[in-house]
Amino acid sequence: MLAYLIRRLFQAAITIVVMAVLVFVGIYAIGNPIDVLISPEADPAEIEAAIRRLGLDQPLWRQFLLFVSNALRGDLGTSFVHNEPALRLIIERMPATLELAVAAMLLSIFLGIPLGMIAGLRHDRATGRGIMAASILGFSLPNFWQGMMLIMLFAVWAGWLPSGGRGDTVPLFGVPVSFLTLDGLQHLILPAINLALFKTALVVRLARAGTREVMLQDYVKFARAKGVSERRVVLVHMLKNILIPVVTVLGLEFGSVIAFAVVTETVFAWPGMGKLLIDSILNLDRPVVVAYLMLIVFVFILINLVVDIVYSLLDPRVRLSGRAE
Amino acid sequence: MRTSLRCVSVLAVMAGMGMGLAQAQTLTIGISSEPSALDPHYHNLGPNNAMRRHIFESLVGQDENQRLVPQLAESWRTLDDTTWEFKLRKGVKFHDGSDFTAADVVYSLCRIPNVKDSPSSFTIYTKAVEAVETPDPYTVIVRTARPYPLLPVEFSSWAVISAPADAENLVFDKDGCDYGDWPKTADFNSGELAIGTGPFRFLEYVKGDRIVLARNDDYWGEKSPWEKVVFRPITSAAPRVAALLAGDVDLIDNPPVQDIPRLKENPDIDVASGLSNRVIYLHFDHFQEPTPGVKGTGGKNPFKDRRVREAVSKAINREAIVERIMGGLAVPASQLIPPGMFGYNPELGVEPYAPDRAKELLTEAGYPNGFELVLGTPNDRYINDEKIAQAVAQMLTRVGIATTVDASTKSVFFKRRNKYEFSFYMAGWGSGTGEASSPLRALVATRDKEKGYGGTNRGRYSNPELDALLDEALSTVDDAEREKLLQEAMAVAMKDYAILPLHYEVTSWAFRKGITYTPRTDQYTLATSVKPTD
Numbered sequence: 038m039l040a041y042l043i044r045r046l047f048q049a050a051i052t053i054v055v056m057a058v059l060v061f062v063g064i065y066a067i068g069n070p071i072d073v074l075i076s077p078e079a080d081p082a083e084i085e086a087a088i089r090r091l092g093l094d095q096p097l098w099r100q101f102l103l104f105v106s107n108a109l110r111g112d113l114g115t116s117f118v119h120n121e122p123a124l125r126l127i128i129e130r131m132p133a134t135l136e137l138a139v140a141a142m143l144l145s146i147f148l149g150i151p152l153g154m155i156a157g158l159r160h161d162r163a164t165g166r167g168i169m170a171a172s173i174l175g176f177s178l179p180n181f182w183q184g185m186m187l188i189m190l191f192a193v194w195a196g197w198l199p200s201g202g203r204g205d206t207v208p209l210f211g212v213p214v215s216f217l218t219l220d221g222l223q224h225l226i227l228p229a230i231n232l233a234l235f236k237t238a239l240v241v242r243l244a245r246a247g248t249r250e251v252m253l254q255d256y257v258k259f260a261r262a263k264g265v266s267e268r269r270v271v272l273v274h275m276l277k278n279i280l281i282p283v284v285t286v287l288g289l290e291f292g293s294v295i296a297f298a299v300v301t302e303t304v305f306a307w308p309g310m311g312k313l314l315i316d317s318i319l320n321l322d323r324p325v326v327v328a329y330l331m332l333i334v335f336v337f338i339l340i341n342l343v344v345d346i347v348y349s350l351l352d353p354r355v356r357l358s359g360r361a362e
Numbered sequence: 363m364r365t366s367l368r369c370v371s372v373l374a375v376m377a378g379m380g381m382g383l384a385q386a387q388t389l390t391i392g393i394s395s396e397p398s399a400l401d402p403h404y405h406n407l408g409p410n411n412a413m414r415r416h417i418f419e420s421l422v423g424q425d426e427n428q429r430l431v432p433q434l435a436e437s438w439r440t441l442d443d444t445t446w447e448f449k450l451r452k453g454v455k456f457h458d459g460s461d462f463t464a465a466d467v468v469y470s471l472c473r474i475p476n477v478k479d480s481p482s483s484f485t486i487y488t489k490a491v492e493a494v495e496t497p498d499p500y501t502v503i504v505r506t507a508r509p510y511p512l513l514p515v516e517f518s519s520w521a522v523i524s525a526p527a528d529a530e531n532l533v534f535d536k537d538g539c540d541y542g543d544w545p546k547t548a549d550f551n552s553g554e555l556a557i558g559t560g561p562f563r564f565l566e567y568v569k570g571d572r573i574v575l576a577r578n579d580d581y582w583g584e585k586s587p588w589e590k591v592v593f594r595p596i597t598s599a600a601p602r603v604a605a606l607l608a609g610d611v612d613l614i615d616n617p618p619v620q621d622i623p624r625l626k627e628n629p630d631i632d633v634a635s636g637l638s639n640r641v642i643y644l645h646f647d648h649f650q651e652p653t654p655g656v657k658g659t660g661g662k663n664p665f666k667d668r669r670v671r672e673a674v675s676k677a678i679n680r681e682a683i684v685e686r687i688m689g690g691l692a693v694p695a696s697q698l699i700p701p702g703m704f705g706y707n708p709e710l711g712v713e714p715y716a717p718d719r720a721k722e723l724l725t726e727a728g729y730p731n732g733f734e735l736v737l738g739t740p741n742d743r744y745i746n747d748e749k750i751a752q753a754v755a756q757m758l759t760r761v762g763i764a765t766t767v768d769a770s771t772k773s774v775f776f777k778r779r780n781k782y783e784f785s786f787y788m789a790g791w792g793s794g795t796g797e798a799s800s801p802l803r804a805l806v807a808t809r810d811k812e813k814g815y816g817g818t819n820r821g822r823y824s825n826p827e828l829d830a831l832l833d834e835a836l837s838t839v840d841d842a843e844r845e846k847l848l849q850e851a852m853a854v855a856m857k858d859y860a861i862l863p864l865h866y867e868v869t870s871w872a873f874r875k876g877i878t879y880t881p882r883t884d885q886y887t888l889a890t891s892v893k894p895t896d
Contacts, residue, residue, distance in 0.1 A: 068777030074481040076406040077804065078794045080814030083486050090479055118398045118405075119569075120479050120547045130570065185600055192608035200608040201601055202594055203571050306596040306605070308570030316396075316597070321773050 042342075049338040056334050060327045061104065065097055070117050070321035091117055104327070113331070114324030118317070123328040127310055132212045133203060134309035137301070138294040140216070140229035142287065145236035150283065152237075153244020154271065160249060168241060175238030184231045184304035191227060199224050201306035228305040232298055236290055243286060247279030254278075280351055288344035296333040387589035389877075392602045392611040393887055396595035398481075400567055401550035402521035402558070403474050406482040411519075412886035413593070416575055417457075418521035418558035421448055421467065421502075422514050426882040426891065427702060428639060428796025430514055434462065434522055434559060435502075443509040443839055448517075450500040454582045456524045457563045464496035468532050469525035472539035477547065486814075487516040494534035509837040511844055515795045524557045561586050561890055570595060575889070591889040606631065606872055613873035615887040619689050619745060625872050635870040636881025637693060637700050640792035641801065642744055644678075644737075644754065644862040646671055646785070649822035653785035655736030655768075664733060665785065671859035673723035677761040678754055679715040684865050687749050691870065695863035697852050698791065698801035700883070704841075705798025705848035710856050720761045732762025738784035739767060740775040745867055751788050754864075779820050790867070791818070792885065798848040799836060806855045807832055823860045 156168040192200035204224035206213035215221025299311035317325040395409040402414035423433035435448040454462040495503040549555040556564035562575035573593040596602040646665035647653040653663040680694040739751035755765035793800040808824040809816030835847035
């Protein structure tokens, strides 16, 4: 187990370094942030001075070395745009995104797994077919359009829910969260649904496929033959065995929901990290983009690790070992 | 089923409560671009400059047509050609209750060059200042090295912040004032130092979500009818319109042009539009030979020939662009500033559309079969920018100049333009000073670091006659004489087809019935311009 962890951490470190180099060079190649940030009224002398102030007059390799030496001391740079530490800007936005991601994941789990199991158990009936048809819709609707439709339906026409923003927040252990206030909860509903629809469809399909496979297994037949109640067969024996693929996929999806909820955050003006990333890319705010993607790599690696551990808990046959697979 | 019904009714109750919270005294504005900081000296760019005007003021103000009006200075005059006297308003208080005096002006002037890592500094508005004297707390005397008529305009562009107690006796020094620790940008963002004299006080700033301001009840001028103003950045256009339709915001800026007719038909929504200070123009490469993007001229740069530039101008149907692409929300341009601004030359007319004459001119210039051309343009910077470029390309192709459009996102476009990769490009210019010297100096004056000319003259146009007129105008303090010189300089540039103005952008704001917005030429969205009608 320990050797396994060490090897994973080593892989993680390499991935983070490669990521940092790629992003750093990539953004350098796009353009000079000063061209976007500076007032058009600025004269040539001021343009030069601004480039010097931000250290952009240095050759790329020297800028990169400076970045690396600072990063080793835990300083991922200061945003060109906001003049605040990049990491702090990201961490400030993180609670909003995490809250949205968790809400969306919970929705997709608690809607997706039951619906998927029903669809699997009644795969030849109208209920099963209906659920599958609906899941195709969930897959194929473009996220941006779907978000706009939710806004038009629930905010503009019905007037039940706000069209965007985060609403009132209250601190929970010092972190601002919105799900504890009524106003915050109202603001959370639509973006969470928008983000959850695709994942729900995914979970429905996985759960259905798993259920159909497990239904035919000997241990299910045996349990039934033994006279175990149908309720227990479905909720214990079947549910536990379909969870492995669901956990794998949800783990990966959770990472991408955190990192790239950009479209939903943009449509609902949700002040999360995804919106920060997009704004930073548009402004070529390199320190923020680099720090962001490094953090995301870290989050992905962490989630994968957690997924592996959850596997071993769900399925005792899986053992985490230091030996090569 | 029963649960879902219950859910719906809970939702309805929640929504009802939400509406009850929205007081009539609160104004919520959806803004398309968010300021990068609340530090008024940090980032000289539109969204920041608009936001700071709520909290911080300048010695001189600009009204909605960018004409200068007294603000923290009650009056100003020249004592001689290089000495200006500003008489400060008495009885003005900062939000923390301290008095506004000349020491605050000196402190602000001193701090502007000392903002750490500013991506766009305000020093361009203070560098003309040689020396500052404060004979009494309500008089500021400013000396410049040479006659400098733009001083009051530039003094309307930077904000006065409150001087701490230990800076009361600070003396202005052009080479750096002697003072310990200058305030940090983060301290303004947190609200700690967001203390100005303006009509609104800082209440809350959550990056990416909202900026909340409260009315300053001790304001020296006209007090706002709004107790509280909430700015919500909604950068994407369709959700911004949806927020207005849903009643979540009272006013939005930059509604998409294609949505404006529909918004106007909506009985609950009003739209206000006004001419802006921004001109959309086409610039030629006047310098490189051969020039990139031009083919079929045997290596020659065709734009060095005035006849070719005139042909290009005559081949463009400006009326059609305004009518069909801009939906009437633009005005064909005759020069680099819109009518009504200081230095506008009424004798210059909009270039008439004359494709046949354009072909003749091309033949005269030795290009009877035209040539190939690439037109560079950003695709996310100006209203309908790429569509306009496509239209221009088609019009040019019709007279024989086979034009293709090379459109890219603004960060890529500006980088390539600044590296002189285009022989012909489209861009826009908003006159921040509200008069003619701003575009003349930046776009068509010969590039010169010492004089600060030609900062955005990426066609490298150079005309000694124009430079001389501009030099003279910029050292003529008398307004009437200076205006004449600027008009002349404008005529020189236009008659030489140095640059082709296409149209002036019209800026729009959409808002719910019951309020009005007074459009501003500087395109700023200010809560002070919003008034209730009921």
